[in-house]
Each structure stands twice: as C-alpha cells, then as structure tokens.
Amino acid sequence: xxxxxxxxxxxxxxxxxxxxxxxxxxxxxxxxxxxxxxxxxxxxxxxxxxxxxxxxxxxxxxxxxxxxxxxxxxxxxxxxxxxxxxxxxxxxxxxxxxxxxxxxxxxxxxxxxxxxxxxxxxxxxxxxxxxxxxxxxxxxxxxxxxxxxxxxxxxxxxxxxxxxxxxxxxxxxxxxxxxxxxxxxxxxxxxxxxxxxxxxxxxxxxxxxxxxxxxxxxxxxxxxxxxxxxxxxxxxxxxxxxxxxxxxxxxxxxxxxxxxxxxxxxxxxxxxxxxxxxxxxxxxxxxxxxxxxxxxxxxxxxxxxxxxxxxxxxxxxxxxxxxxxxxxxxxxxxxxxxxxxxxxxxxxxxxxxxxxxxxxxxxxxxxxxxxxxxxxxxxxxxxxxxxxxxxxxxxxxxxxxxxxxx
Amino acid sequence: xxxxxxxxxxxxxxxxxxxxxxxxxxxxxxxxxxxxxxxxxxxxxxxxxxxxxxxxxxxxxxxxxxxxxxxxxxxxxxxxxxxxxxxxxxxxxxxxxxxxxxxxxxxxxxxxxxxxxxxxxxxxxxxxx
Numbered sequence: 001x002x003x004x005x006x007x008x009x010x011x012x013x014x015x016x017x018x019x020x021x022x023x024x025x026x027x028x029x030x031x032x033x034x035x036x037x038x039x040x041x042x043x044x045x046x047x048x049x050x051x052x053x054x055x056x057x058x059x060x061x062x063x064x065x066x067x068x069x070x071x072x073x074x075x076x077x078x079x080x081x082x083x084x085x086x087x088x089x090x091x092x093x094x095x096x097x098x099x100x101x102x103x104x105x106x107x108x109x110x111x112x113x114x115x116x117x118x119x120x121x122x123x124x125x126x127x128x129x130x131x132x133x134x135x136x137x138x139x140x141x142x143x144x145x146x147x148x149x150x151x152x153x154x155x156x157x158x159x160x161x162x163x164x165x166x167x168x169x170x171x172x173x174x175x176x177x178x179x180x181x182x183x184x185x186x187x188x189x190x191x192x193x194x195x196x197x198x199x200x201x202x203x204x205x206x207x208x209x210x211x212x213x214x215x216x217x218x219x220x221x222x223x224x225x226x227x228x229x230x231x232x233x234x235x236x237x238x239x240x241x242x243x244x245x246x247x248x249x250x251x252x253x254x255x256x257x258x259x260x261x262x263x264x265x266x267x268x269x270x271x272x273x274x275x276x277x278x279x280x281x282x283x284x285x286x287x288x289x290x291x292x293x294x295x296x297x298x299x300x301x302x303x304x305x306x307x308x309x310x311x312x313x314x315x316x317x318x319x320x321x322x323x324x325x326x327x328x329x330x331x332x333x334x335x336x337x338x339x340x341x342x343x344x345x346x347x348x349x350x351x352x353x354x355x356x357x358x359x360x361x362x363x364x365x366x367x368x369x370x371x372x373x374x375x376x377x378x379x380x381x382x383x384x385x386x387x388x389x390x391x392x393x394x395x396x397x398x399x400x401x402x403x404x405x406x
Numbered sequence: 407x408x409x410x411x412x413x414x415x416x417x418x419x420x421x422x423x424x425x426x427x428x429x430x431x432x433x434x435x436x437x438x439x440x441x442x443x444x445x446x447x448x449x450x451x452x453x454x455x456x457x458x459x460x461x462x463x464x465x466x467x468x469x470x471x472x473x474x475x476x477x478x479x480x481x482x483x484x485x486x487x488x489x490x491x492x493x494x495x496x497x498x499x500x501x502x503x504x505x506x507x508x509x510x511x512x513x514x515x516x517x518x519x520x521x522x523x524x525x526x527x528x529x530x531x532x533x534x535x
C-alpha cells in the first residue's frame with residue numbers, strides 16, 4: 001500500500017480541523033453571523049443558540065454542566081485564567097500553589113509570574129517515567145495552599161498523572177484542583193465529577209477543532225469556584241471572560257467534542273495498536289532505543305523515543321517526508337534540550353536524541369510502517385557518522401570521557 | 407528552521423565520513439564538543455612528510471549544520487598544508503554554508519576541531535613536547 005507524502009505524525013502539536021467540523025462552522029461566518037450577546041434580534045438569538053449547542057457538546061465530553069464552560073481563545077488563556085484567577089480571588093485564604101516541573105509553559109510561566117507577585121509555588125519533581133509521588137504532593141499541602149495545578153497528560157512524554165487520586169486528595173484537603181487537559185481531551189475519557197476536578201483547560205485544535213478557541217471548565221457546585229477575570233469588558237461568560245464570543249470557533253469546538261465522544265471507543269484501541277506497531281517495528285530493527293514516559297499509563301497516540309548516539313534535529317532533517325517533533329535543543333529557539341525529559345533524569349545526550357511521534361485520526365498502518373523504515377534507516381546512517389556510536393562500539397564508556405564543553 | 411541548500415547537500419552527501427588510525431604518527435585527531443551540548447565532532451588529518459594534509463575524515467554527532475560544517479572542513483583540509491589549515495576561520499564556514507546566527511556555534515566547533523587535530527599531530531612530531 002502506498003502512502004501519501006508528507007506524513008503528519010505531530011498531532012500533539014496540532015490536529016487538522018475535521019472537514020465535518022469545518023462544515024458546521026461555515027454558515028456562522030457569512031449567514032448566521034450575529035453577535036451572541038445581541039439579545040434583541042434574531043441574528044443574535046441564532047448565534048446564541050449555536051453557542052448553547054456547543055456548550056452542551058463540550059460539557060458532555062467532560063460530563064460537566066453546560067453552565068460550567070467558559071469559552072477562551074485556547075488552553076494558554078484557560079490556564080492563565082484558572083491560575084491567576086484563583087490566585088487573586090483566594091488571596092486572603094493563602095498564597096501557596098502546587099504544580100510540577102513537567103507542566104507546559106502555559107502553566108509554568110503564569111505560576112512564575114505569580115511568584116514575582118509574592119505567591120509561593122512548589123514545583124514537584126517527577127520520577128524516571130514522569131510521575132509525581134502522591135505522598136509527596138500530600139505532604140506539600142499546607143493551610144496556605146489554595147490551588148494544585150497538574151496536567152492530565154504530558155505533551156512530550158504522554159505520561160498521565162493519576163488525576164483521580166489527585167482530585168480526591170485535593171477534595172479531602174479542601175484545595176482547588178486545576179487540570180490542564182489540553183493533550184488528553186478528546187483522546188481519553190475525562191469525567192469532571194469522577195475526577196473531582198475544579199478547573200480544567202481545553203483547546204479545540206488539539207482534537208480536530210479550529211485553532212484560536214478553547215475553554216475552561218469552572219465548577220459551579222461543591223464548591224462553587226470563583227475567579228477574578230483576566231480581561232475587563234462586557235462581562236461575557238458570567239463575568240469570567242469578557243469579549244465577543246468567537247461563534248464560528250465555538251461551534252467548531254462543540255462539533256469536534258461531539259465527534260471525539262462518538263469515535264473515542266474506536267480510536268483508543270486503534271491508535272494504541274498503531275503506536276505499539278511503531279514501537280515494536282523500531283525495536284525489531286535497531287538497538288539502543290529508549291522509551292520516554294510511563295509505558296503503562298500514557299496517552300494512546302503518543303510515543304516518545306530516544307535514539308541513542310544520534311542527535312534529534314539531524315534525525316528529523318533526514319526524514320523530510322515525515323512531520324514529527326524532537327526534544328533536541330536545536331529545534332527550539334533555546335539551546336537547552338527538553339526540560340520535560342531532563343526532569344525524568346534523562347541524560348542530556350538522550351534528551352537531545354528524542355523524537356516524539358503523535359498519531360491521529362488519519363494515521364494508518366501503512367504510514368506507521370513507512371515511518372519505521374525511514375526513521376530506522378536514517379538512525380543507522382547517522383550512527384555510522386556518529387563518533388559516540390563509534391566509541392561505544394570500541395568499548396568506551398561515554399560517561400567517563402572528559403568532554404570539552406563549550 | 408529552513409536549511410540552506412549547501413547544508414542540506416552536505417548533510418545528504420557528507421564528504422569524508424570515517425576514521426583514520428589515531429595511533430599513527432602521521433595522523434592528528436581532534437575531538438571537540440560534548441554529548442550534553444548536543445554536538446560532538448571528531449576530525450582527523452593525515453599529513454605527509456612535506457607537511458601537506460593528504461587525507462581528512464570526520465564523524466559528527468550533532469545537528470545538520472554541525473554535520474555540514476565538519477564535512478566542509480574536511481573538504482577544505484585535503485590538499486592544504488598544516489599551516490594553511492590552521493588559518494581556516496569559522497566565519498568562512500558560516501559564509502560558505504549560509505549558517506544562521508543560531509548555528510554559528512557549529513562553525514566554531516569545526517574550527518576548534520581543526521585546531522585540535524593539528525595540535526595532536528604536532529604533539530606527535532616532537533617527542534619532547
């Protein structure tokens with residue numbers, strides 16, 4: 001079976017907008033273009049009713065109440081709103097927040113911002129597979145702790161946190177729990193009641209919706225969570241997020257949520273099988289491949305592998321027909337390799353050698369087989385060119401070599 | 407990041423990949439960089455009795471620009487004298503490969519590797535050194 005090139009295997013970065021989603025969105029650009037806040041004519045009512053449908057669709061994905069959905073521009077805004085909104089609203093109660101070193105920058109940076117404003121933030125470390133120690137989390141909670149912010153699943157490794165246990169612990173300690181579910185939403189079942197989460201961030205473009213729209217789930221009962229808004233303005237979204245709603249985007253996000261709910265029972269086993277096929281194929285062909293993340297508790301569609309003695313960017317350059325991402329320093333603006341993988345205790349060399357494959361709705365067995373063949377061939381070529389590989393073949397222990405760091 | 411055509415060309419068809427006998431008196435070996443920095447270059451020169459570089463080989467762990475920089479360096483080294491080789495500057499590599507600012511360190515590493523290989527060769531020529 002032939003495959004169409006290039007192959008997209010970077011669905012954790014973004015997903016294509018599903019054509020069925022786009023179709024639902026289109027009329028809201030040109031025909032049903034009203035402002036959902038226009039209460040005095042049919043154009044506004046039509047937009048508002050479309051928003052209501054989407055609210056129900058996204059709420060259903062999370063087993064939430066539609067009134068608990070606050071539309072935002074995406075997860076970055078939802079994370080900022082949750083973290084800064086809680087910090088300011090509950091300032092009188094305490095100034096301590098707990099999070100983790102592997103969080104996305106959209107969580108870490110708002111927390112760093114709060115640190116400079118006098119809040120205290122504990123960033124928990126992780127074990128070799130990216131998991132926190134729950135006992136450590138519990139021990140870190142003080143009477144000043146107002147928020148725990150931990151992601152559902154990591155964007156680089158795919159490792160899932162035990163959010164059910166974290167939710168229970170937070171409840172027991174009467175601390176609010178925010179979860180960045182950007183990578184998990186639409187990929188694995190999420191039930192806000194079962195988890196006991198108080199705030200949860202989503203982004204539509206990670207699950208086949210359009211870019212530029214997301215939402216924050218904000219619990220209304222037991223407890224009723226209050227937030228200080230980031231934006232002052234018209235008081236939309238019950239005062240939590242002013243600004244004319246992105247009707248087309250919201251409609252698309254709703255439809256995308258509905259499709260994910262329908263397809264998840266099929267997609268989870270299908271993607272898991274494809275991912276396992278990819279990993280087995282690679283391991284059958286080449287040695288010294290390290291699986292990053294928790295092999296037993298991770299997202300179904302994501303595989304992060306380190307190819308020892310080969311640098312990630314050069315590997316990506318060697319497979320121009322395949323879109324993947326690397327934890328190598330060189331692919332990012334900074335010269336530091338992935339802070340997520342380094343926090344797992346991974347050597348810098350292995351962090352530089354990592355590659356993230358994230359499968360999606362359009363991924364096929366033929367694509368996986370093509371990727372395995374191309375990547376392995378390139379790893380073999382680059383290893384022949386690698387002085388590290390040569391030294392290891394000669395029996396040199398790389399950790400004992402005195403390198404000239406620069 | 408978009409690579410220049412020359413970087414891609416060297417990456418796809420690297421010149422002079424391989425190893426020379428590092429124990430040989432006529433061979434100078436330079437290994438620079440570190441795995442944790444994301445690049446390690448090994449560059450070797452073989453010098454004849456007239457002080458002319460008759461062969462050069464490299465192996466590089468690093469990004470495409472690092473591979474291209476070392477590949478280009480070996481190309482330039484072959485046929486030059488040791489003294490001429492010592493004059494090769496990283497800026498010449500930057501210019502030839504059109505390296506962007508974020509990749510200049512790759513050219514610096516290549517220059518360092520050339521110098522280290524020459525130093526190693528010279529140290530072998532003077533036993534009292």
